[in-house]
Amino acid sequence: MLTDLLATLADLAAENAWIDQALCGQVDPDLWYPEDGNAAQAERAKQVCRHCPVRAECLAYALDACEEHGVWGGLGLKERRRLRRDAA
Ligand code: SF4
Structure with a gap:
């Protein structure tokens, strides 16, 4: 049981290792969660991405993860939804 839990935690850590290289970790994190309609803020985040x-x-x-908020991978929510829809 404990061995399984440790293996699961190790897998999660390996899957999320990319986060250590995220550029947004070096910038104000609020930039990636623009207020509704703040296209200029979203564009600044996308430029970093x-x-x-x-x-x-x-x-x-x-x-x-079907993230419903913020800019991820250089795309906003509408762009991610469009990508998912087009890929389906
Ligand atoms: S792509 Fe953008 S949101 Fe994703 S880790 Fe890099 S800087 Fe952060």
Whole structure:
């Protein structure tokens, strides 16, 4: 039982290792959660994402988790929904 739990925790840590390289960890995190309609703020976050080395991993996580808020992998919610819909 304890061995299974430790293995699960190790798997989770490995799956989320990309977070250590996230550029947004070096910038005000509020930038990635723009108030409704604040396109300028969202665009500033997306500009940072374009240079992030783990953009693909971030976007994959957000799509898998169906994140409903914020900018992930350089895409806002509407863009992620469109991507999921087009991929279906
Ligand atoms: S791509 Fe993801 S991890 Fe990278 S800066 Fe953007 S939100 Fe952060």
